[in-house]
Amino acid sequence: MDMKILAIETSCDETGVCILEIDGTEDGSVDVSIIANKLASQTKNHRKHGGVFPTLAKRLHARNLPPLCYNVFKNVKMKPCKQIAESDRKQITRWLSRHPECADKLIDLIAEHGTPDVDAIAVTVGPGLAPALWVGCNVARSIALIADVPIVPVNHMAGHFLSALAPSTEDDHFTLADPDYPRIALLVSGGHTELIKQSTPHSFQKLGQTRDDAAGEAFDKIGRLLGLPYPAGPHVSKLAKQAHEQIRNSKLEIRNLFNLPRPMINSDNLDFSFAGLKTAARKQIEAAEPMSDKQKQAFAYELETTIVDVLIAKTKKALKQTEARSLLAGGGVVANPHLREQLEKIASENSCDLHICPLDLATDNAVMIGIAGWYAATDDDTEVVTPGRKTAIDVDDRLSL
Numbered sequence: 109m110d111m112k113i114l115a116i117e118t119s120c121d122e123t124g125v126c127i128l129e130i131d132g133t134e135d136g137s138v139d140v141s142i143i144a145n146k147l148a149s150q151t152k153n154h155r156k157h158g159g160v161f162p163t164l165a166k167r168l169h170a171r172n173l174p175p176l177c178y179n180v181f182k183n184v185k186m187k188p189c190k191q192i193a194e195s196d197r198k199q200i201t202r203w204l205s206r207h208p209e210c211a212d213k214l215i216d217l218i219a220e221h222g223t224p225d226v227d228a229i230a231v232t233v234g235p236g237l238a239p240a241l242w243v244g245c246n247v248a249r250s251i252a253l254i255a256d257v258p259i260v261p262v263n264h265m266a267g268h269f270l271s272a273l274a275p276s277t278e279d280d281h282f283t284l285a286d287p288d289y290p291r292i293a294l295l296v297s298g299g300h301t302e303l304i305k306q307s308t309p310h311s312f313q314k315l316g317q318t319r320d321d322a323a324g325e326a327f328d329k330i331g332r333l334l335g336l337p338y339p340a341g342p343h344v345s346k347l348a349k350q351a352h353e354q355i356r357n358s359k360l361e362i363r364n365l366f367n368l369p370r371p372m373i374n375s376d377n378l379d380f381s382f383a384g385l386k387t388a389a390r391k392q393i394e395a396a397e398p399m400s401d402k403q404k405q406a407f408a409y410e411l412e413t414t415i416v417d418v419l420i421a422k423t424k425k426a427l428k429q430t431e432a433r434s435l436l437a438g439g440g441v442v443a444n445p446h447l448r449e450q451l452e453k454i455a456s457e458n459s460c461d462l463h464i465c466p467l468d469l470a471t472d473n474a475v476m477i478g479i480a481g482w483y484a485a486t487d488d489d490t491e492v493v494t495p496g497r498k499t500a501i502d503v504d505d506r507l508s509l
């Protein structure tokens with residue numbers, strides 16, 4: 109099925125808008141063309157809070173979406189809008205009543221330029237921050253109302269799953285990989301840590317998940333205890349890399365300076381737990397204060413090794429239990445070099461094809477939502493939302509695959 113899709117992502121602190129043209133060919137391959145893609149990051153805005161502040165995220169999404177839509181729309185063919193009916197204006201204003209400036213700018217944009225010539229609008233409906241999700245959904249149904257196109261609700265985690273099938277998006281035209289089934293995916297981000305099994309294109313089975321904090325959340329929270337800026341994960345990785353170099357050059361023996369527990373690493377199930385790791389880390393950091401640069405490197409090394417050890421142990425167990433033929437990995441934490449290295453190792457040991465999402469799709473983005481939207485639209489079980497003033501769409505901040 110050949111579709112042109114407008115995709116909107118607002119689940120957390122990244123505002124993404126893109127238009128993709130996706131063609132599923134008769135031989136089963138899926139060809140993707142990125143016609144336009146824009147992303148606005150809120151990282152700097154949340155840094156002073158030490159994490160994502162939901163109310164601020166919601167306001168910034170409302171502020172960012174109209175200009176992002178404009179910058180995406182100007183690159184595609186538009187359907188002129190001769191006149192927006194007064195009833196439609198009022199409906200858009202009601203949907204975006206908490207963000208009147210966003211409503212006004214969106215109406216002005218559509219009145220002046222029209223709506224993009226697309227077949228559907230894909231929008232994230234969960235999981236994520238409910239206030240942030242609602243902004244994206246209300247903008248989506250506002251555009252759908254005027255454009256008279258259906259809305260495809262998308263699970264954010266399906267986007268991370270499917271992003272692993274994409275090569276680097278440095279080329280705007282690419283074909284998604286089609287590795288053998290069954291597939292196992294490790295999805296690790298700031299808000300989620302999950303192991304998912306896929307046996308057919310439209311089936312997802314959750315094998316395990318975190319019972320409390322996600323892996324990315326552990327990196328950020330413990331990194332903050334080390335005095336690292338938000339988001340702390342990349343800074344932990346940088347310090348750990350410096351420690352690796354020290355060890356390799358035999359300049360410093362740091363592997364035994366700190367010893368963190370590997371939570372649930374030997375449990376019979378495939379679940380994760382990282383909340384207790386923060387408690388153990390705090391005690392060791394407080395005992396070592398004030399920490400020297402070398403000690404911070406050593407602690408970052410131990411923290412990274414601990415989290416990766418747990419992720420890899422559970423993934424190995426999942427591969428063995430399911431006899432998976434393909435291993436996928438998606439989410440922001442897979443940007444961690446040590447994790448990528450260990451994933452390559454266990455894929456080789458288990459004779460699995462490995463597909464890790466490219467770095468430019470690791471964090472939240474609209475491209476993965478557009479791809480997931482296409483897959484959902486081609487699934488007979490997907491309930492596509494019909495456009496109209498009574499468009500019924502809901503968000504679920506705990507939506508599960």
